[in-house]
Amino acid sequence: MSNGALVVLFPIAVAIIMLGLGLTLTLEDFRRVVRYPKAMVVCLVSQMLILPAICLGLVVLFDLRPELAIGMMLLAASPGGSTASLYSHLFKGDLALNISLTAVNSVLALFTLPVIVNLSVAGFLGSDSSLGLQFDKVIQVFAVVLIPIAIGMAIRARFTGFATRMERPVKILSVVVLLLLIGSVISGLGKEIIDTLPQIIVVVVAFNLFSMLIGYFGPRLLRVGERESIASAFEIGLHNASLTIAIAMSPALLDNPKMAIPSVTYGFVMFFTAAIFGLLVSRRVRAATEPTGRPVTADRA
Known part of the structure; x- marks a missing residue:
């Protein structure tokens, strides 16, 4: 596939996913934040500070190649996505909080992701590298993420019934887009991915598990409710692999397919680790339910 086609393909893929996210959002979702102060603080601190620090520790500990290290940091800086909401719904998390x-x-993430990526590129490849998300590239990421979300929210506000009906199909489409992006990387880097997998798989799995555990037990330590903690775990434990693959591979952005390998690996791994994690923590929700089926009152997040 030519560079010109890739320049168009990857932004469109991300835009579709972000549009789907926008269809699920309302202004009330932003106003609702003040109702969950503990869960929100834990999640944001984890997402912006703790996870990048843990990821940096892992890539240094396992001495990953620069491209793979940057790819992991890109993944750590990315937000959650529709997959996080889907798992939260399946395993009894507080979907509204999610x-x-x-x-x-x-x-x-529109502001923190470029900072983390640029620092990673400078740290692992040197400050004279031409890679990184410079200002014009940051604007492109901003446009391809925020504009579709805004359009999706506008559609939901104007055509609520249509947006509601489209939520499930768009979530499925988002997963399909992720698989197509993963397939495009594998088709171009098949042998290299196989050779690299032993180096990256442990780091990816460890990072994924640490993310979910921090997202779950951090709120629990602050006496946040079980369902809110599950939502937090999936939000910071399931990163937006589609977004990071597109940023890594797009000729207009990082233009380095090797940096997409951690996200490709993560895109496969997270489906299984999240399912196992969800089965384990959802049992705690059932255990905290009264015989009448009403949840036991817990401290509000």
């Missing part, structure tokens, strides 16, 4: 966390994280 959607609010995704909304806030998606906006904040």
Whole structure:
């Protein structure tokens, strides 16, 4: 596939996913943030500070190649996405909180992601590298993420019934787009991915598990409710692999397919680790339910 086609393909793929996210959001999702102060603080601190620090520790500990290290840091800086909401719904998380966390994280990531990526490129490849998200590239990421979200929110506000009916199909489409992006990387880097997998798989799995555990137990330590903690775990534990693959591979952005390998690996791994994690924590929700089926009152997040 030519560079010209890739320049068009990857932004469109991300725009579709972000549009789907926008269809699930309302202004109330942002206003609702003040109702969950503990969960919100834990999630944002984890997303913006703790996870990048843990990821940096892992890539240094396992001495990953620069391209793979930058790819991991790109993944750590990305927000959650529709997959996080889907798993939260399946495993009895507080979906309203999850959607609010995704909304806030998606906006904040527009500012924190370029900073983390540029610092990573400078640290692992040297400050004279031509890679990184310079200002014009940051604007492109901002446009391809924020504009589709805004359009999706506008559609939901104007055509609520249509947006509601489209939520499930768009979530499925988002997963399909992710698989197509993964397939495009594999088709171009098949042998290299196989050779690299032993180096990256442990780091990817460890990062994924650490993310979910921090997202779950951090709120629990602050006496946040079980369902809110599950939502937090999936929000900061399931990163937007589609976005990071597109940023890594797009000729207009990082233009380095090797940096997409961690996200490709993560895109496969997270479906299984999240399902196992969800089965384990959802049992705690059932255990905290009264015989009448009413949830036991817990401290409000």
